[in-house]
Amino acid sequence: MSFLSETLSRVKPSPTIAVTTLAGELKAAGKDVIGLGAGEPDFDTPANIKAAGIAAIEAGKTKYTAPDGIPELKQAICDKFARENGLNYTPQQISVGTGGKQILYNALMATLNPGDEVVIPAPYWVSYPDMVLLAGGTPVIAAATLENSFKITPDQLEAAITPKTKWLIFNSPSNPTGAGYSLAELKGLTDVLMRHPHVWVMTDDMYEHLAYDDFEFCTPAQVEPGLYERTLTCNGVSKAYAMTGWRIGYAAGPVELIAAMRKIQSQSTSNPCTISQWAAIEALNGPQDFLVTNNVTFKRRRDLVVSMLSEIDGITCPVPEGAFYVYPSIAGLIGKTTPDGTVISNDEAFSRALLETTGVAVVFGAAFGLSPNFRVSYATSDEALKEACTRIQNFCAELT
Numbered sequence: 001m002s003f004l005s006e007t008l009s010r011v012k013p014s015p016t017i018a019v020t021t022l023a024g025e026l027k028a029a030g031k032d033v034i035g036l037g038a039g040e041p042d043f044d045t046p047a048n049i050k051a052a053g054i055a056a057i058e059a060g061k062t063k064y065t066a067p068d069g070i071p072e073l074k075q076a077i078c079d080k081f082a083r084e085n086g087l088n089y090t091p092q093q094i095s096v097g098t099g100g101k102q103i104l105y106n107a108l109m110a111t112l113n114p115g116d117e118v119v120i121p122a123p124y125w126v127s128y129p130d131m132v133l134l135a136g137g138t139p140v141i142a143a144a145t146l147e148n149s150f151k152i153t154p155d156q157l158e159a160a161i162t163p164k165t166k167w168l169i170f171n172s173p174s175n176p177t178g179a180g181y182s183l184a185e186l187k188g189l190t191d192v193l194m195r196h197p198h199v200w201v202m203t204d205d206m207y208e209h210l211a212y213d214d215f216e217f218c219t220p221a222q223v224e225p226g227l228y229e230r231t232l233t234c235n236g237v238s239k240a241y242a243m244t245g246w247r248i249g250y251a252a253g254p255v256e257l258i259a260a261m262r263k264i265q266s267q268s269t270s271n272p273c274t275i276s277q278w279a280a281i282e283a284l285n286g287p288q289d290f291l292v293t294n295n296v297t298f299k300r301r302r303d304l305v306v307s308m309l310s311e312i313d314g315i316t317c318p319v320p321e322g323a324f325y326v327y328p329s330i331a332g333l334i335g336k337t338t339p340d341g342t343v344i345s346n347d348e349a350f351s352r353a354l355l356e357t358t359g360v361a362v363v364f365g366a367a368f369g370l371s372p373n374f375r376v377s378y379a380t381s382d383e384a385l386k387e388a389c390t391r392i393q394n395f396c397a398e399l400t
């Protein structure tokens, strides 16, 4: 019998971290690698936010705090929800964790019993199914299609719900596709949820501020106030404020659920980093103009990648509404062969051959629950993106 737990045997390590690690190893070994695997902005944390962290250290704000956050940060989060989302919460309804990841994990740990089902639209962020499994629940995948711009329909949601459904995890704009639900599309889903009062919604609004063209972000409790009592609205500072390493995420929801999440956190990591909490207050309350500047850069990069990949025979690359990912289909390349005889049998084989031949690291679609695709993170320089897309074009041109 293994010394390791049975629960652990049901989950797999994060494939996105695995790709980033492999690319790093190849780079260290001297290979010319361009990493398009990592899900983090290449921008530095804005100076005013760094200064707030430094000021916190110098003021001796370096001790334990309440497990789920200092009152000043909880108030800043309440203000953010009121200002940006039209949602009213009190500080008792706020939980702050070590990244958005811990917030989602706490919520699942606090609520799932064996047999409970969690509906997860695919393509999904890699961690959702495994977190559900770790918490003892059962993921139920509702698979979107490229034809429907990687968004699930109300009928698909309806079909996925059973009497055992506890949560829908809803992520828009999405990692890995960048797809964002419009108000009308989201209303279609919330109408279904209103017919199933036993189903709660866990939103993952991490990419709220990364939206382009005329896309307008909206979140379930805002679109359907009738869901307020059974929605956990999750967000964080990692992506929009280029603060991935600071590790601050947060959520708002019913007091009882927030208290249950606090209990879990108090017995695992205790409070999120004190210094980062003070920096996050500055992120939320301070100037927001750099978000607009960053989005101009991200949109330019998105358009560059979409246009260069769309030139390739066999690849279809939809234009996403937000985040910093594109999720092209390689359906037209499956079955082809590389010059050294490797058959592109699926998206994992494609990504491996691409990395070995050209040094371009992408993440294969099977990791996100929809194949045959691959995910490109365009949160890197225009020059690196141009070079990477040229290498992908050349690699595909040599397939026969």
Ligand SMILES: Cc1ncc(COP(=O)(O)O)c(C=O)c1O
Binding pocket: 039, 098, 099, 100, 101, 102, 125, 171, 174, 175, 204, 206, 236, 237, 238, 244, 247, 248, 249
């Ligand atoms: C959709 C989504 N949710 C949550 C997270 C986790 O965010 P954090 O770094 O704040 O834990 C990520 C990070 O990749 C993400 O893409």
